[in-house]
Amino acid sequence: MKSGRRAFLSGLGVTSLAAALPQTKGTAQENPAALEAAPAPIGNGKMKLSFRPYELQLEHTFTVAGNSRKTTPVVLAEIQYEGLTGYGEASMPPYLGESQQSVMQFLSKVKLEQFKDPFLLDDILAYVDSLDEGNRAAKACVDIALHDLLGKLVDKPLHKLWGINPANTPMTSFTIGIDTPEMVKLKTKEAARFKVLKVKLGGGNDREMIEAVRSVTDVPIYVDVNQGWSDKHEALEMVHWLAEQGTEFVEQPLAKTAVDDLAWLTSKSPLPIIADEAFQRLGDVADFQGVYSGINIKLMKSTGLREAQKMITVARALDMSLMMGCMTETSCAVSAAAQLSPLVDWADLDGNLLITNDLYEGVKVIDGKLTLSDLPGIGIRKRNI
Structure with a gap:
C-alpha cells in the first residue's frame, strides 16, 4: 500500500x-x-460508497435568463474506507439535464469495492467515467469524495498536496440574480462584504439591472448572460456599454450553438468573453481557442477535480483565461473547487452562500477573498445542525 x-x-x-x-x-x-x-497506516479494507438526496433552500429566488428557482436538488455522497470518510456532492440545476433520480441510478452502478487501493485515481475515475455517457455531476460526486478521502488518508489538504499556495486564492464574486431594481439594490447592499459582484443579465432589463447595482456600489462587476442575447451586433454594443460600467468580463452572451457569432464578438469585444454553458469537458478546451477568451470551469460539468486540473493545464498552454465557478452547492463541492482556485484568474465560488441549509463548514470568504482551511482533503467538516 x-x-x-x-x-x-x-x-x-x-x-x-x-x-x-x-x-x-x-x-x-x-x-x-x-x-x-506520519499518516495513519492503510490496511486492506474496501471502499464503500453511500449516497442520499438533499434539497438546497435558497435565501432568495434565483433568476437567470430562462428560469427561476427557490430550491436546488443535490445528492450527497460518502466513501468510507479504513475508518475515514470522504464527502462528495452532485448539484443539478435545470440546464444540466441531471436529476436526483438519474444521479442515484448512476451511483448505484459504481462498485468501488473492486479497487483495493484508493490511490489509483486514474484507474478508478476512468472506470467511473466508462459506466455511462453524460452524468457529469454524478461522476463529480464520486471524484470529490475520493479526493477528500485521499487527503484524509495522508492528513493533508489537497492544496498542500498539489503544491498550491493558498495565499494566492482570488476574490470571489457574489451573484445577483435577475430581479426588480428594488430587490437588486437590496441584494447588493446585503453583499457589501464582497469586493466583486456577478450580475445575471439576459432578462430584458439589462441596463436597469446594472444601473441598480451601480446606485449602491462601485465594486467591479462580472456579467453572466446565460445565453440570453441573440443578436451579435446588439451584444457588441452592450458589451461596450458594460465596459464603461466597470465590468471585467462577459460570460456566455450568446447561445452556445452560435459559434461563428461568438468568435466574431470575441474578436471585437473590449472585454473578455468567457464560455460557460458551451463548455463541458476537457476535449472542449482546444475547440474554443479563438471562439472565447477563456473558460469557466465547474466541477459539476468537468466530472470533478481530476479533469478540472487537466483543463487548467491545457487552457494555460493555449493562453486562455480561467475562471472557477460553481452551481448552487453546499460547502462540500464549493470547498473542493476552491482547492484549485489559486490557479485561476477569477472565481465565482459563492453557491454555498446563497443557501440557508448548508450541512458543512469549509472555505471561508474573508474580506471578499477565498480563504482555505488546513483541514485534510477538500477542507470541510460537518455542521452540528
Missing part, C-alpha cells in the same frame, strides 16, 4: 513528501514527533 501512496503523491508533484513517508521508523517512545507526523 505504501507504493500506492507514493505513486499518488508523486503524481501530484509532491515527490519530496512521497519519499519521506516510508522513512518513518521506530516506536512512539523512540521518535514521537515522526510518528505524530
Whole structure:
C-alpha cells in the first residue's frame, strides 16, 4: 500500500513528501514527533460508497435568463474506507439535464469495492467515467469524495498536496440574480462584504439591472448572460456599454450553438468573453481557442477535480483565461473547487452562500477573498445542525 501512496503523491508533484513517508521508523517512545507526523497506516479494507438526496433552500429566488428557482436538488455522497470518510456532492440545476433520480441510478452502478487501493485515481475515475455517457455531476460526486478521502488518508489538504499556495486564492464574486431594481439594490447592499459582484443579465432589463447595482456600489462587476442575447451586433454594443460600467468580463452572451457569432464578438469585444454553458469537458478546451477568451470551469460539468486540473493545464498552454465557478452547492463541492482556485484568474465560488441549509463548514470568504482551511482533503467538516 505504501507504493500506492507514493505513486499518488508523486503524481501530484509532491515527490519530496512521497519519499519521506516510508522513512518513518521506530516506536512512539523512540521518535514521537515522526510518528505524530506520519499518516495513519492503510490496511486492506474496501471502499464503500453511500449516497442520499438533499434539497438546497435558497435565501432568495434565483433568476437567470430562462428560469427561476427557490430550491436546488443535490445528492450527497460518502466513501468510507479504513475508518475515514470522504464527502462528495452532485448539484443539478435545470440546464444540466441531471436529476436526483438519474444521479442515484448512476451511483448505484459504481462498485468501488473492486479497487483495493484508493490511490489509483486514474484507474478508478476512468472506470467511473466508462459506466455511462453524460452524468457529469454524478461522476463529480464520486471524484470529490475520493479526493477528500485521499487527503484524509495522508492528513493533508489537497492544496498542500498539489503544491498550491493558498495565499494566492482570488476574490470571489457574489451573484445577483435577475430581479426588480428594488430587490437588486437590496441584494447588493446585503453583499457589501464582497469586493466583486456577478450580475445575471439576459432578462430584458439589462441596463436597469446594472444601473441598480451601480446606485449602491462601485465594486467591479462580472456579467453572466446565460445565453440570453441573440443578436451579435446588439451584444457588441452592450458589451461596450458594460465596459464603461466597470465590468471585467462577459460570460456566455450568446447561445452556445452560435459559434461563428461568438468568435466574431470575441474578436471585437473590449472585454473578455468567457464560455460557460458551451463548455463541458476537457476535449472542449482546444475547440474554443479563438471562439472565447477563456473558460469557466465547474466541477459539476468537468466530472470533478481530476479533469478540472487537466483543463487548467491545457487552457494555460493555449493562453486562455480561467475562471472557477460553481452551481448552487453546499460547502462540500464549493470547498473542493476552491482547492484549485489559486490557479485561476477569477472565481465565482459563492453557491454555498446563497443557501440557508448548508450541512458543512469549509472555505471561508474573508474580506471578499477565498480563504482555505488546513483541514485534510477538500477542507470541510460537518455542521452540528
